[in-house]
Amino acid sequence: DQQVKQNSPSLSVQEGRISILNCDYTNSMFDYFLWYKKYPAEGPTFLISISSIKDKNEDGRFTVFLNKSAKHLSLHIVPSQPGDSAVYFCAASLEYGNKLVFGAGTILRVKS
């Protein structure tokens, strides 16, 4: 049973446009959400996070939105750059837990 789902295996976007990556979760106990980015032959790196007490968190070109009633979060990248091309993983956790539950990932390709 996948508790965190990323239903789009891949996304292709033109440079300069917005990239929107989506994530759904089923466990209403999750109270912290993170996005990680992974380049080939490297480990995932932390990108941005959001607590369940917020509905938006922004860091430069990256914004994460959380809709708790829909159990849905999304990552917006504006403007998209070729260097953003990578696999993006959504993850969820319990604030006082000690493990992350990851989605299957979305491959983002930004075309120049």
Place this chain on the structure above:
Amino acid sequence: KAGVTQTPRYLIKTRGQQVTLSCSPISGHRSVSWYQQTPGQGLQFLFEYFSETQRNKGNFPGRFSGRQFSNSRSEMNVSTLELGDSALYLCASSWTGTGTEKLFFGSGTQLSVL
């Protein structure tokens, strides 16, 4: 500051063999987690160690085991390898391992079981 180091980078084994993977966390980090990445499955949690104690374990068979040493370095062992164990095994470290901390991942060990 050195990152998370995983060795070896690549491993090729045959069914039935066992394998040991190693992880050196970032200096000062006491929590080490292990994840298995397979195509289409994302990262699956294996276990988490803190101060030499396993605090949490994922839904994997007992063939998967791990340990952590007093210097926070960690090893994971897979016995009686199966073809389905072929995957990228990622180690991650953090200060305390709580759910709000960001994890720092190593580059992983790519295990191929023939």
